[in-house]
Amino acid sequence: MSEIIATLKKDYIYNLMVKEKRQDGRGFKDFRDIKLETNVISKAEGSAKVTLGNTQVLVGVKLQTGTPFPDSQDEGVIITNLELNPIASPEFEPGPPREEAIEMSRVVDRGIRESGAIDIKKLCITVGESVWIVFIDVHILNDDGNIIDASCLAAIAALMTTMVPNEQQGLGENVPLAMKEMPVGVTVAKIGSKLMLDPSLDEEAVCETKLTIVSSSDGSVAGMQKMGSAPLAEEELFEAIDMAIEKAEEIRALYLEGLAKSE
């Protein structure tokens, strides 16, 4: 069904693209309205809900103690999981995660892990024996396009508001999770020859390829993933990186830096 709609809308979106316009009147570098709420789930150590247009994503962070990996005895463990819940879209079905879900969860995970957002050394309770395991569970509640950027933002926001439950384990006072970086994922969609940010559901259906770029506050890139079957020219890659870094800084300043100060 959605594929049929996408086919019918393809010309429309293409024609708009040629006129430098988008379906909802945005510019190519505009995001839809972002609304960020934190601490929405009190049972979770950290939580955040992001609405991006009509896309809704809820991230809950839970911390448990566990044993470290043998090759990183003094480091905490990050486990990210993203599920495309059937509640979010008629396209999603119950069952084991599809490769899209696995890919997205790994991209979210990569952004947080590779940017060094969490100071994992500080999650070590006893070297080689006990560390905190950070479970980042991304729940997609409503899919109206660009789940991945919403998930990245919700995940980092949830982590920034996470309290390590030391009291629960008899380890002293609860402390905020030690954060070092604020990675922001920005997805660039390629439709025809144009690059645009924050693709809507229709635009995602029409676009041949997407490039998600997770960048850090120093303007460097922490993670990147090309999704979709169309090729990308080298210049387009560089252009996308520049667009994403610029937009990430904007989002970081608007939504995340406030969270960091409030801690």
Added chain:
Amino acid sequence: MNDKSDKLITDDGLRLDGRRADEIRPMKIEIGVLSRADGSCYLEWGRNKILVGVFGPREAHPRRSQRADSAVIRYKYNMASFSVEDRARPGPSRRSIEISKVSREAFEPVIMAELFPKTAIDIFVEVLQADAGTRTAAINASSIALADAGIPMKGLITACAFGKVDGQVVLDLNKEEDNYGEADFPVAMTQDGEITLVQMDGHLTPEEIKKGMELVKKGCKEILAIQQAALRKRFETPVEEVSEEKVIEKEAKKEELSAPKTAIIVEEEHEEAREIGAEISEESAEASIIASEVIPDFEEDLEEELEEELEEELEEELGEELEEEFEEELEEELEEEFEEELEKELEEELEKEFEEELEEEFEEELEKEFEEELEEELEEELEEELEEDLEEELEEDLEEELEEDLEEELEEDLEEELEEDLEEELEKDLEEELEEDLEEELEEEEAELEETLSLEKENIEPEAEAEPEVEEEEISTETAEAEEEGEEEKSEGPWKVVKDPSEAGTRGEKDE
């Protein structure tokens, strides 16, 4: 993190395995290593050992996975449990699922899947030994295996990674560099340099990415050369044999190419020619109906008249002696007259008819259409082919027409002539000299006449129509053949007519 090795790059710019920053590890490719797979490749890249088998296009299962408009490309990246330091858990992991997805997408732009709807093209990758860069190694191997399987592709896919080690951008990371480096940036690209796979983790500035992309392009170029060399080695036939065969093939192809084009044009003309033929055949059909009606009556009349006249007059007046003279005279006269008249008449008639009908129809239509529309080269070809087609049609049509026309006109002329000549001469000569007994002898004479005349006409007629043939140059030899055939059959017309007086005799003889 870097505590396990002090430096990954020495001060003189060499890496742990002795490579410089822009060098790739040595690569070895073997093609067709699996007999059951449609295409296969074994690739060693540094310490990576990758085996790829390609199956398909084959029926896609489950059926709901089929696509009505193209083949489904399936890429399964699997790591052997013994391929890494710590035993990997067998079966698909989240990592292998992700790599499978992006690798599949790396091939989708080049595989011409639309040629094989409802099928599946399976690419199975087994990482037998892993040493960093397995996904790029697997893509390079898969590209070769796909080519080995004969899957139509727009080009080869080449993959290579760059990374950052000790703050320096380097090409094609090995295991140590991957583990303790700061970034990994695998890229796959087409032969045209279009990027079909991009992943990245670590820490890179946009400037470092640009620098790294330059290295990747260089690396991919080198890998492409290795891939192409491997494919050539496997599939290229010796040059000497190829050159001769190719020349012949090319010539053959040229001929093949040029022939159908003219054939197509000619076919159109054929249709027109057939239409003309159809018109002719209709006309001839009408004429034949008329002729068939006319001839029997005429024969009967002639027979009756001649017989009556001859019998009556001859009975009374002809004598035995005159019989001989009569015979001679009749023969001579008839011969001469028939020859002359038939020649003239046939010439005239055929000329007229051919000129009128054929010239009108063919000259107008053929000349206008063919000469105007067709170029000189095509004319020859068309003529040849038209001749063939016309042969059939014209032969039939001409035969019919000629028969009819000749029948009609010969009948008329012969009627008159025979009547006149026979009457006059017979009357004059016979009246004076013939006696009572001529009946019997006349029958014999008539029979003889039949024979002689028939022979004469056979001789005469081809001569008579030699001229029209010459005039109808455009109609060519084959129409001439048609005419000849027509003439042979035309002889039936005069044959019947001339027979008439004697026919009863011959028939009587045979029947008796």
